Amino acid sequence: MSGMRSDTRLSFLCDRNLGKLARWLRLMGFDTVYLRTNEPEGMRRAADEGRVILTRKASVRGDRVVHIGHDRLSDQVRQLAGVCDLTQGPGAFTRCCLCNEILTGMAREDARGKVPEYVYATRESFSRCPRCGRIYWRGTHHDRASIRMQALLKGGRT
Numbered sequence: 001m002s003g004m005r006s007d008t009r010l011s012f013l014c015d016r017n018l019g020k021l022a023r024w025l026r027l028m029g030f031d032t033v034y035l036r037t038n039e040p041e042g043m044r045r046a047a048d049e050g051r052v053i054l055t056r057k058a059s060v061r062g063d064r065v066v067h068i069g070h071d072r073l074s075d076q077v078r079q080l081a082g083v084c085d086l087t088q089g090p091g092a093f094t095r096c097c098l099c100n101e102i103l104t105g106m107a108r109e110d111a112r113g114k115v116p117e118y119v120y121a122t123r124e125s126f127s128r129c130p131r132c133g134r135i136y137w138r139g140t141h142h143d144r145a146s147i148r149m150q151a152l153l154k155g156g157r158t
């Protein structure tokens with residue numbers, strides 16, 4: 001595990017029981033593959049790509065495997081933060097939490113009619129997932145969730 005802290009480009013694979021954690025990691029900007037099935041091929045590819053493999057299964061073995069021992073997301077994040085430096089991520093809201101695609105900026109006018117009126121009126125910038133078309137903006141419940149989690153990583157209370 002010693003190499004993980006210094007990784008500048010931390011990326012992950014979450015196995016099928018860790019869907020929430022996968023979404024959170026993407027929200028924080030980390031390249032995260034979510035494996036819905038137990039296909040060995042997906043695991044091998046992830047290992048080849050140098051991903052940290054997150055699993056709840058004790059039977060999965062490897063240098064870069066972290067066995068997650070908790071059900072609650074906040075506990076899972078806390079455990080992971082103990083072995084990987086999650087504060088050095090690419091930044092929240094750079095990646096689609098559903099597709100793992102990197103978000104692209106969009107002109108503010110293009111968001112008109114596609115997001116709630118009050119959101120359009122109060123936000124300066126929007127970004128979009130090139131794959132699913134989902135539009136992101138600061139100040140969503142995801143944003144608040146991530147701020148809470150960031151505080152958690154720093155040992156703060158929320």
Ligand SMILES: [Zn+2]
Nearest residue numbers: 096099129132
């Ligand atoms: Zn997407």
